[in-house]
Amino acid sequence: MAYKYLTTVALLLISVLLPTQTVLAGNISSGDSGLLWLVNRSNMLTSSYVPPNLCEYQGIRLQSVARDAFVQMLKSMEEDGIYGLRLQSAYRSYSYQQAVFNQREKELKAKGHSKSEAENMASKSIQPPGASEHQLGLSLDVSIDGKLTQAFGETKAGKWLEEHSHKYGFVIRYPSSKTEITQIIYEPWHLRYVGTPHSTIMKNLVLTLEEYLSYIKQINMYIFWEENCDYYFLLYSNSLPEVLPPGTIDISAFTSGETEYIITTRKSYPTIW
Numbered sequence: 609m610a611y612k613y614l615t616t617v618a619l620l621l622i623s624v625l626l627p628t629q630t631v632l633a634g635n636i637s638s639g640d641s642g643l644l645w646l647v648n649r650s651n652m653l654t655s656s657y658v659p660p661n662l663c664e665y666q667g668i669r670l671q672s673v674a675r676d677a678f679v680q681m682l683k684s685m686e687e688d689g690i691y692g693l694r695l696q697s698a699y700r701s702y703s704y705q706q707a708v709f710n711q712r713e714k715e716l717k718a719k720g721h722s723k724s725e726a727e728n729m730a731s732k733s734i735q736p737p738g739a740s741e742h743q744l745g746l747s748l749d750v751s752i753d754g755k756l757t758q759a760f761g762e763t764k765a766g767k768w769l770e771e772h773s774h775k776y777g778f779v780i781r782y783p784s785s786k787t788e789i790t791q792i793i794y795e796p797w798h799l800r801y802v803g804t805p806h807s808t809i810m811k812n813l814v815l816t817l818e819e820y821l822s823y824i825k826q827i828n829m830y831i832f833w834e835e836n837c838d839y840y841f842l843l844y845s846n847s848l849p850e851v852l853p854p855g856t857i858d859i860s861a862f863t864s865g866e867t868e869y870i871i872t873t874r875k876s877y878p879t880i881w
């Protein structure tokens with residue numbers, strides 16, 4: 609541990625002292641597919657937001673990066689003897705969410721509730737349009753029997769996902785112990801693709817996306833070591849820098865407001881010296 613701590617300090621010092629490679633941010637497509645966008649009732653997507661790179665998996669639309677990771681994960685699950693995990697739902701457009709919400713509102717009004725009552729009641733069980741993570745095309749609802757129930761968390765598949773899904777870039781987005789933070793009930797079936805190393809850091813530190821973003825912002829910089837001693841360097845920035853650190857693999861906007869960023873670089877140790 610002491611060795612790792614000292615090495616981390618040394619790496620920090622050297623990273624500060626090393627000349628920064630001149631790469632204009634404008635020349636790099638940040639490729640921000642919303643991996644770290646926080647979407648909820650306080651951070652809503654606009655009606656015009658449609659994620660990039662949508663593709664289909666068994667007739668269900670989602671971003672290709674999430675599809676590829678899901679396919680890879682399914683393969684590993686099957687190698688571990690767990691079969692039958694199905695994708696139930698992924699990308700939902702703003703207008704689809706609007707239609708679902710309106711339908712619920714209509715049903716409630718038909719039961720004699722006023723418009724505002726019905727709206728209030730509908731929003732307790734259904735995310736209003738713009739507030740659903742599914743609009744990102746990075747959220748996946750999965751099941752083994754076609755049902756989305758909390759009992760899924762106790763199944764072999766549910767437990768496997770809890771333990772291993774982070775390796776493929778997924779997190780259980782709404783865990784039972786964090787409902788006060790997410791403001792969403794425990795949903796063991798709802799996976800969110802955030803990509804590695806974010807998913808593994810969140811799993812290791814037991815942080816929800818809300819907490820993870822606040823944490824990185826607070827500490828400004830985070831180093832994540834891989835088992836093979838390569839490492840990721842995460843930097844918080846409140847503006848898109850003109851010059852990017854060498855080895856930058858991803859720039860993710862913090863929120864849908866696109867005003868804060870996490871710059872992720874990956875380096876091999878010790879070959880950079």
Ligand SMILES: [Zn+2]
Nearest residue numbers: 747748749798
């Ligand atoms: Zn969901």
